[in-house]
Amino acid sequence: MDCIFCKIINGEIPSSFVYEDENVVAFEDLNPMAPEHILVIPKKHYASLNDIPEDEMGIISDIHKAIQNIAKQRGFDKAGYRVVNNCGSDGGQEVFHIHFHVLAGKTLGPIC
Ligand code: 5GP
Numbered sequence: 001m002d003c004i005f006c007k008i009i010n011g012e013i014p015s016s017f018v019y020e021d022e023n024v025v026a027f028e029d030l031n032p033m034a035p036e037h038i039l040v041i042p043k044k045h046y047a048s049l050n051d052i053p054e055d056e057m058g059i060i061s062d063i064h065k066a067i068q069n070i071a072k073q074r075g076f077d078k079a080g081y082r083v084v085n086n087c088g089s090d091g092g093q094e095v096f097h098i099h100f101h102v103l104a105g106k107t108l109g110p111i112c
C-alpha cells in the first residue's frame, strides 16, 4: 500500500520516533505548526476514524495513553496541549493513515 505513514513505520522512510510501544508510534511533524508538533499514529493502517471497526476501537485508547506519556516525557503536560484529529476532506485530512496531532509549547489560538 502506498501510504507515507506506513513507510515511516516500516523504516522505508527513515525517521526517529519520539515514542513507540506495541501498537503506537509518534514522530515530529515535518511542518510544525507549534513549538511542539507530534503525530501519534497506530502501527496498523486505518485510513481515518471512519475506518476503525468497533471491536478495534481500543486503539483510540492506546493512542491517548501514548499521548499522556509523551506529554509527561516532554514536559508539557502541566502547561497544556491540544490533540487534533482531522477526518476527511471537510476536516482537512491530507494523509489517509489516521493520526492525532499533539500541539504544545505556546498558548494556542482558536481551533478554526
Ligand atoms: P492532516 O492534514 O492529514 O491532518 O496532517 C498531515 C500531517 O502530516 C501534516 O501536518 C504534515 O505536515 C505531516 N506530514 C506529511 N508528510 C509527512 C512526512 O513525510 N513526515 C512527517 N514527519 N510528517 C509529514
Ligand code: ZN
Pocket: 003, 004, 005, 006, 007, 044, 045, 046, 096, 097
Ligand atoms: Zn498507512
